[in-house]
Amino acid sequence: MSLKLDLPSVCILALTSFGLLTNSAAASDQNSMKMATPIPYGIVTPDNIETQLGDLNFFDGVPDAAIAEKVYNLYDFSQAYQAYLNGLKIASMDAMLRGIEDWGPANTTVVQFAELMDSKALFLTPNTTSIYQTAVLRLSDEPMVVETPPNVLGFINNAWFKYVMDFGNLGPDEGRGGKFLILPPGYEGKVPTDGYTEIVQAETFGHWVLWRGYLDEDGSPNTAVSQTQKQFRIYPLSQADNPPEMTFVNVSGEEFNTIHLMDARMFDEINNVIQSEPLKGESPELLGYLATIGTIKGKEFAPDDRMRAILERAAAASSVTVKTLISKPRAKEAYWYPGESNWQNAFPGGAYTFTIDGALKHDIRSAFHFYATGITPAMAFKSPGNGSQYAFTYRDSNGNPLDGSKTYKLNVPANVPAKDFWSFTLYDNQTRSMLQTDKQFPALGSNDVGLVQNDDGSTDIYFGPEAPKGKETNWLQTVPGKGWNTIMRLYGPLEPWFDQTWRPGEIELIQ
Numbered sequence: 001m002s003l004k005l006d007l008p009s010v011c012i013l014a015l016t017s018f019g020l021l022t023n024s025a026a027a028s029d030q031n032s033m034k035m036a037t038p039i040p041y042g043i044v045t046p047d048n049i050e051t052q053l054g055d056l057n058f059f060d061g062v063p064d065a066a067i068a069e070k071v072y073n074l075y076d077f078s079q080a081y082q083a084y085l086n087g088l089k090i091a092s093m094d095a096m097l098r099g100i101e102d103w104g105p106a107n108t109t110v111v112q113f114a115e116l117m118d119s120k121a122l123f124l125t126p127n128t129t130s131i132y133q134t135a136v137l138r139l140s141d142e143p144m145v146v147e148t149p150p151n152v153l154g155f156i157n158n159a160w161f162k163y164v165m166d167f168g169n170l171g172p173d174e175g176r177g178g179k180f181l182i183l184p185p186g187y188e189g190k191v192p193t194d195g196y197t198e199i200v201q202a203e204t205f206g207h208w209v210l211w212r213g214y215l216d217e218d219g220s221p222n223t224a225v226s227q228t229q230k231q232f233r234i235y236p237l238s239q240a241d242n243p244p245e246m247t248f249v250n251v252s253g254e255e256f257n258t259i260h261l262m263d264a265r266m267f268d269e270i271n272n273v274i275q276s277e278p279l280k281g282e283s284p285e286l287l288g289y290l291a292t293i294g295t296i297k298g299k300e301f302a303p304d305d306r307m308r309a310i311l312e313r314a315a316a317a318s319s320v321t322v323k324t325l326i327s328k329p330r331a332k333e334a335y336w337y338p339g340e341s342n343w344q345n346a347f348p349g350g351a352y353t354f355t356i357d358g359a360l361k362h363d364i365r366s367a368f369h370f371y372a373t374g375i376t377p378a379m380a381f382k383s384p385g386n387g388s389q390y391a392f393t394y395r396d397s398n399g400n401p402l403d404g405s406k407t408y409k410l411n412v413p414a415n416v417p418a419k420d421f422w423s424f425t426l427y428d429n430q431t432r433s434m435l436q437t438d439k440q441f442p443a444l445g446s447n448d449v450g451l452v453q454n455d456d457g458s459t460d461i462y463f464g465p466e467a468p469k470g471k472e473t474n475w476l477q478t479v480p481g482k483g484w485n486t487i488m489r490l491y492g493p494l495e496p497w498f499d500q501t502w503r504p505g506e507i508e509l510i511q
Helices: 025-031 065-101 222-231 266-276 284-292 305-327 362-371
Strands: 048-051 054-059 109-112 131-138 144-148 153-158 163-168 178-183 198-201 206-213 233-236 247-250 388-393 408-412 418-428 443-445 459-464 475-477 484-493 507-509
Touching: 054 065, 065 109, 065 131, 065 206, 065 266, 065 284, 065 305, 065 362, 109 222, 131 222, 144 163, 163 178, 163 198, 163 206, 206 222, 266 284, 266 305, 305 362, 443 475
Parallel strands: 109 247, 178 198, 459 475
Antiparallel strands: 048 054, 109 131, 131 206, 144 178, 144 233, 153 163, 153 206, 388 484, 408 459, 408 507, 418 443, 418 484
């Protein structure tokens, strides 16, 4: 008996799910036995299956050595494919921490974009209007104290890229500045209880600390920068009476890379974290995928030629998968206005855990970690007048990819529901960082001097390689031969955004 399966070449996840009842000789002989009973349809599989792997021959369900090797190649590919898609977040955090530590050691170095972040930085989807400031917290055998400045939006994420805590305006210090005690994994010593805004039990040793300050009313970053230099500290609890000096490094305008690799070397980045962190806090299922391909804590990750070839194919397949998931999602909840618009929502359902109706949305989580960085409930929950809200798109009104060789127009209707301001920033589809053009900051918004409004209060934004005549102040440059995407940010979003009585226009192709 033979069955031909038309299986996709990118990822074949199961062969045995295509079972059919077979009239093999073994089955026929068994039917004559005294204890034989009818076998329900779908339990017995054929002994010969023709697939894109070739003919797979079994003896009553048992493969020979050559067939077993083919099947295990398939199985290992499927495990590597899942390990990549679900482990991408771990590689992203590893690259972030290493990128920051290139400028100085953990716990004593603060990297500041004191004149804002520009398009030279390889950093996932940052904005051009906040003062980004960041540090690496690495715990050891004793608690660490983190003192934070006032009037910032800050958070800590752990080595598995999971949320740990907020600080600043949406944290327990309520924007006044805080003092936090972070306990290392497995800590059983005495814990002081007085004098701390919050005491947090960590699950990993490595942590990313990020906070964003605000420009002064005159557009200067000086207050946010100086407040951090005056108040931000990381030190061991045992050195509370004499904390070590902090080093503050201004990296504005510098080349700065925090982005993980996309080829098979990503598995090495993931292995870096597996070897250095306690496994508590990460999914046993993900750890199982990784173990299958040889990423096991305490053991050298040394794939042989067979496995290395499989990892390379899995990385290639996974990379195009995640690019598809972010740029053209099929889930309705991934869109702000399903069926009517291509504007997408990074946190569908307000779920910063990516769990909706009890189900973890693997596609949405993988897409997010490919595209963006930073996990905090503050980015997802509804709080009119506070924080920020985001909508992004890779496609024009016709659903076609945005092309840097073409010219587009976007109408931003009047009365944008943003208490503070709104902006659009352009990003490179490959690096997911700011699009590198002739402009230092590839962004435009309501705070930009010279931005022209229409008579009805709306604003037209133009995108293209050259500015349409007379529209220079409302134009964002794109790069011929490159795609691009954009994020709309509303700072201090108001109720008309949440109830969708106000919505942005679509990006219309005009040339």
